[in-house]
Amino acid sequence: MKKVQGTVVIKADRCKGCAFCVDFCPTDALQLSDQYNAKGYRLPELFEPEKCTGCDLCGLYCPDFAIHGFIIKKVA
Amino acid sequence: MLDQNAVETEIPEKENPVESLLRMDRMPHIWCPGCGIGTTVNCFARALEQSKLDLDSVSIVSGIGCTGRVAGYLNLDSFHTTHGRAIPFATGLKLANPNLKVVVYSGDGDLFAIGGNHFIHAARRNVDMTVICVNNLIYGMTGGQVAPTTPVTAKGTTYPYGSYDPPFNLPYLADSSGAVYVARWTTYHVRHATKAIKEALARRGFSFVEIISPCPTLYSRRNRLGDGLDQMNFYKENSVIKNGADTKDVGMDFQGKITVGKFVDRERKTYRQLMNEHLTNVFGEQYTPYEG
Structure with a gap:
């Protein structure tokens, strides 16, 4: 079913914890973690990495340019 | 599921694809958590990348306000003008160098209250520029005063x-003033907004894109509407896409349905074309058409 495997990169120092990426992830691969950055904002995390398709919708929604997704593998 | 036949086809990239268009030394930006302006910048940067324009010929002008800060964060030729005067500055820029692609990126207060007069006249003359208005329905930077776009019954300081006060219907104002391209999207519709900005950049003439954005710190807090994410979900549930809708009918009520879409797409002669045609008619051979 799934053709690609993706992942995300999160820049913790830029995140402001708005959770747009978590809410609008089409495959629900992201969730808010228990980790906080230096400013006290709660960070997102990729808690189901195998679900990520690298569509980069999180990157398009992120107002702080703190997350982006990309494809790492094409699954044959 | 991954299987053994998995083959690596791409080298992982470390940098965010829009970072090359941003002045990363100025990050993190000043916008509040949950504010949608960053998302619109993301859409704009991606639209610019997809449009394959020569970045040396793109210049961005913005006025004062939260959205006015955009010019300072984009790694393009940019100018942060005085309050409300982004469009006159951009008009001058376009007249002096017609080969530039001029983009005005500003907020609803700057473009329609302080600079309202300039907006209608630039649209009337059809000056070749793209105007992107991030509409957060309130004056954000100065502390939540009621703006000309604030819906009736919404609270402000x-x-x-x-x-x-009856608010402006921005697409109707742009349409009746003579804009050649008018679209409205919200920060929830990121793909649509990116496409609209790309189309607006490709148009010759006065093109206008309105993007409705949450203001969690002032508009949402004063009106008890939750945070930025709650507003985004509100846009998701209450936006009605009507491409080609009559702009008369797209006014906004407080927490009512939001009509989004591409409303106007037409052709009109630009200011420079009209000037060259008219002066050629009057002076004949004596006049050399102005090409910059």
Whole structure:
């Protein structure tokens, strides 16, 4: 079913914890973690990495340019 | 599921694809958590990348306000003008160098209250520029005063019992003033907004894109509407896409349905074409058409 495997990169120092990426992830691969950055904002995390398709919708929604997704593998 | 036949086809990239268009030394930006302006910048940067324009010929002008800060964060030729005067500055820029792609990126207060007069006249003359208005329905930077776009009954610091001023319907104003391209999207519709900005950049003439954005710190807090994410979900559930809708009918009510879409797409002669045609008619051979 799934053709690609993706992942995300999160820049913790830029995140402001708005959770747009978590809410609008089409495959629900992201969730808010228990980790906080230096400013006290709660960070997102990729808690189901195998679900990520690298569509980069999180990157398009992120107002702080703190997350982006990309494809790492094409699954044959 | 991954299987053994998995083959690596791409080298992982470390940098965010829009970072090359941003001045990363100025990050993190000043916008509040949950504010949608960053998302619109993301859409704009991606639209610019997809449009394959020569970045040396793109210049961005913005006025004062939260959205006015955009010019300072984009790694393009940019100018942060005085309050409301982004469009006159951009008009001058376009007249002096017609080969530039001029983009005005500003907020609803700057473009329609302080600079309202300039907006209608630039649209009337059809000056070749793209205007992107991030509409957060309130004056954000100055502390939540009621703006010309604030819907009736919404509260602001200057109307603590709710506003009773009828607001502007921005697509109708742009349409009736003569804009060649008018679209409205919200920050929830990121792909649509990116496409609209790309189309607006490709148009010759005065093109206008309105993007409705949450203001969690002032508009949402004063009106008890939750945070930025709640507003985004509100846009998701209450937006109605009507491409080609009559702009008369797309006005906004407080927490009512939001009509989004591409409303106007037409052709009109630009200011420079009209000037060259008219002066050639008057002076004949004596006049050399102005090409910059």
